[in-house]
Structure formats: C-alpha cells, structure tokens
Amino acid sequence: MTTILNIVERAYQGTLEEQDDQALWLIHALKNAGAAQSVLLRGPATGYAVREQLADSLEIGGVKPGNPSRIDQDLQRLIEAGVKVWAIREDAKERGIAPEDTLAGIQWVDRAEVAGLFQEATRIFAW
Amino acid sequence: MADNATTLTIAIMDPPYETARVTTALRLIEAALRKGINVNVFAYEGAVSLGFTEQQPHANPVKGTSVEEEGHPTPKDWVAALGELGNGRDGKGKLDWVNCGLCVDERGMQNQATGRRGGPQHLYEFLQNTTNVLVIATR
Amino acid sequence: MSQYLFIESQDPFEDKGAEAYLATALELSKRNESVTVFFVENGAHAVRNGAQVPIRDALHSAGARLKVDGFALRERGIKADGLAAGIEVGGVDDMVDLLASPDTKAIWH
Incomplete structure (x- = not known):
C-alpha cells in the first residue's frame, strides 16, 4: 500500500480563509478520499502543534472572516481521522x-x- | 523512454512571476512530455493563474520598447504550448492538467488556456495511477 | 530498491530548511541508501568551488550523487569549471529520468 509522508514546513499563510493551512486541508481531503498518509511538522510548522490558536481578531475595513482558521482544531481532526502526526522535537524547542x-x-x-x-x-x- | 506507460504527477502551487519554481515546473513538464511520458498536473492555489487567458503582454517603459518589440510570452502561452505538445501524438506524452476549482473561483480565473476543472478527488485519482509524484509546494 | 531524489531549490545560506533536508539526505546516505541531490534555482549557490557548504562536502564523502541544473548555473554566471568536488552538471531531462522510476522517492524543497 502506498503511504505518503507529508512534511509540512511552511506555516501561517495569511489567514485569509478557513483553509489556512492549505496543505493540511488538502491532506485531509486526500485522507477522506482514501489515501494512507502521515504528517511531519518541521520548522515553523511545529507551531501548529500548539493548543488554542486564535485568528478571530482579524478584521480589515470592517470585514471579518465568517469562519477564521483554527489550525490546532484542523490538526486535531486530522489526528482523530487516523492520520499519524509527528513533529520534530528540536524544531519546537528552539522556538520555545x-x-x-x-x-x-x-x-x-x-x-x-x-x-x-x-x-x-x-x-x-514536502509542503 | 517513450513508452507511454510511464506517468508523472506534478502538483504545483505558485503563481507566475514571483518564484523560479514555476519556470522549473514547466521545464520539467515539457521534458517529460518530449520523452513520451504522460504528465498529470494538479494546479493548486496560486498555480491556477498560470493558464488564465486574460493575461496580457506589456511594453517595457524602462527600455522604451513596445509590446511588439518586447515579444515576450505570458505564462498562459507556455501553458497552452504544453497543452498542444501533450496531445499524445508523435511519441509524445499526454498532458492532463487539472486546475483546483475552488482555487479558480476564489481568484476569478475561470477562463483557462488548457486543462480542466477539478479538485482533491482528481489529485487522489492521479495518485492511484501514476509512476511517481513530485510536489512543488510554495515556500 | 528505493532511491532518493532531493531537489534543493533554496539558497542554503538563507534557508535553514535546506540544511535540514540535506541533513536527512546525508543520514540516508550513511544508511547506504542511493541518494541524488539535485541543486536547482537558488540552490545552485551551493555548488561553486568557493561556496562554504560543509554538508555538501559531507554528502560527497558519504557517496551521494550531487548534480546541478545547468540552466541555473548559466542563469547565475556560474562556470562549469568552477564547481566544488563531486558536482555534476545536468538538467531537467536527468531529473525526469530519475522521476520515471517508481522506486524513486522524490522530495522537492
């Protein structure tokens, strides 16, 4: 069986839409389609592992997103869907x-x- | 290697002009097609603007040259050329270019030089029937 | 048997991620895996003879194959006779040949 290791490195792409991060969104969509996958968070994307991330204060010119991104919840849903999520310990540690x-x-x-x-x-x- | 049994899937994410990844991706696609290798492209996020037909070439006011004197193609011309090259004839590979439909809609880029509208399901289908995959993500 | 194709597009002097991916390529080489590192785009800044890239030299010593995109060289005015030890000049045709094998695990960074 083909197994895909998705390395997610790039992080926080502007929060313009709920599907931020686009890689995690696509990984979840492929998982729903039947792909066997895992995720490795490295570099800045180790920040995705942190609980209680909030981007709900975004408002520009009085316009607010209806559903701001919730990366930690997206990641949690991915884990609950059976996707193994690894993260690199040193990358998180050096970011405090x-x-x-x-x-x-x-x-x-x-x-x-x-x-x-x-x-x-x-x-x-490699995303 | 013109066996027409080999298929590469290439996922790209970048819009043109901002990074070299677009150039390298288009070069890779052409090289594969010329070798008789079929190529699936999944254009995701900003990459759906590569084939947007309303691109217009421009003059160069710094050099004082006109559009005609400049004569440079826009990315849609390269995408269209790859679509023509990838018709599967004369030992060339076939190109199946899918633009992420949600990405097209949020950018207003419905008019495309080549390819078809699709989504993650199409990428999944590509992954089931491919020799190899190269994800060229944005950075 | 698997082979690994690392396509490195980032300037190793600017991007810490480049060093991280090359470190994984080195570890795989040390595990006797077949590894090719293909420098493209600003990754080509790693291949000049005078460029100080210790991990590039370690990859060479560990038996990894090191290639650079000739287009990226010419675009940057890098002469083929001024390359570091072990660097071969190639192009997208070579990358496609590697990708055409189902045993190649391809990683673009």
Whole structure:
C-alpha cells in the first residue's frame, strides 16, 4: 500500500480563509478520499502543534472572516481521522514551544529519526 | 523512454512571476512530455493563474520598447504550448492538467488556456495511477 | 530498491530548511541508501568551488550523487569549471529520468 509522508514546513499563510493551512486541508481531503498518509511538522510548522490558536481578531475595513482558521482544531481532526502526526522535537524547542502547550496526539521525534520516516514512506511530499 | 506507460504527477502551487519554481515546473513538464511520458498536473492555489487567458503582454517603459518589440510570452502561452505538445501524438506524452476549482473561483480565473476543472478527488485519482509524484509546494 | 531524489531549490545560506533536508539526505546516505541531490534555482549557490557548504562536502564523502541544473548555473554566471568536488552538471531531462522510476522517492524543497 502506498503511504505518503507529508512534511509540512511552511506555516501561517495569511489567514485569509478557513483553509489556512492549505496543505493540511488538502491532506485531509486526500485522507477522506482514501489515501494512507502521515504528517511531519518541521520548522515553523511545529507551531501548529500548539493548543488554542486564535485568528478571530482579524478584521480589515470592517470585514471579518465568517469562519477564521483554527489550525490546532484542523490538526486535531486530522489526528482523530487516523492520520499519524509527528513533529520534530528540536524544531519546537528552539522556538520555545513547551510540550505541555501542545496537542496530546502529536508524536514527537528527534531530527535524527526523520531519515527513518523517509525509509518507511512510499512517497514524500514536502509542503 | 517513450513508452507511454510511464506517468508523472506534478502538483504545483505558485503563481507566475514571483518564484523560479514555476519556470522549473514547466521545464520539467515539457521534458517529460518530449520523452513520451504522460504528465498529470494538479494546479493548486496560486498555480491556477498560470493558464488564465486574460493575461496580457506589456511594453517595457524602462527600455522604451513596445509590446511588439518586447515579444515576450505570458505564462498562459507556455501553458497552452504544453497543452498542444501533450496531445499524445508523435511519441509524445499526454498532458492532463487539472486546475483546483475552488482555487479558480476564489481568484476569478475561470477562463483557462488548457486543462480542466477539478479538485482533491482528481489529485487522489492521479495518485492511484501514476509512476511517481513530485510536489512543488510554495515556500 | 528505493532511491532518493532531493531537489534543493533554496539558497542554503538563507534557508535553514535546506540544511535540514540535506541533513536527512546525508543520514540516508550513511544508511547506504542511493541518494541524488539535485541543486536547482537558488540552490545552485551551493555548488561553486568557493561556496562554504560543509554538508555538501559531507554528502560527497558519504557517496551521494550531487548534480546541478545547468540552466541555473548559466542563469547565475556560474562556470562549469568552477564547481566544488563531486558536482555534476545536468538538467531537467536527468531529473525526469530519475522521476520515471517508481522506486524513486522524490522530495522537492
């Protein structure tokens, strides 16, 4: 069975729409279609693991998004849908992200373990 | 390698003019088609503007040259040329270019030089019937 | 047997992600995996002989194949006779040949 490792690195793309992050949205859509996938958060995207992210204060010229993005909830839904979500421990630590502030379902790996994830996957998509 | 049994799927996300990724992606697509390799393209987010037919070439006021003197194509011309190249004839590969419909709508880019409207389901179908996949995400 | 194609498009002096991906390529090389690193676009800034990119040299020492897109070289005025040890000049045809194998795991960064 083809298994896809999605490495999500780029993060916070402007919050213009609810589907921000676009990669996570597409990964969820592909999961719903039947694709076997996992996610590895690296670099700035380790910030996605933090609980209680809010972008609901966005308002420009009196115009507010009806459904602002909730990245932590999107990630939680992905985990609940059965997608394994890893994140790189050192990348979070150097950004001052405390483990106790993150989603319980995240599986933390060291940078040295990433090569093993590459070996286990059939395909690797770097977002 | 003109076996017509090999298919590559390339997902792209960038609009033209901002990054070199667009140029490299179009070069890769052409190289594959010329080798007889079929190519699926999933144009996601800003990449749906690559084939937008209302693009217009412009003069260069810095050099003082006219549109005709400049003679540079816009990205839609390259996309259209790839559509023509990828007709599957003369040993060339076939091009199946899908533009993400939601991305098209939010950008108002319904008029496209080539390809068809689709969504994640089409990307999923591409992934089920492909030799390999290259995701060229934006950065 | 799998082979890995890392297409590196980012300037390694500016983008920490480039070093992270190349570090994974190096680790895979050390695990005796077949690894090709293809420098394209601003990734080509890594291949000049005088460019200080220790991980590039480590990849060469570990047996990874290092290639650079000839278009990216010419676009930046980088001469083919001024490349670091182990760098081969190639192009999109070479990338497509690698992608045409179902055993290639392709990663664009």
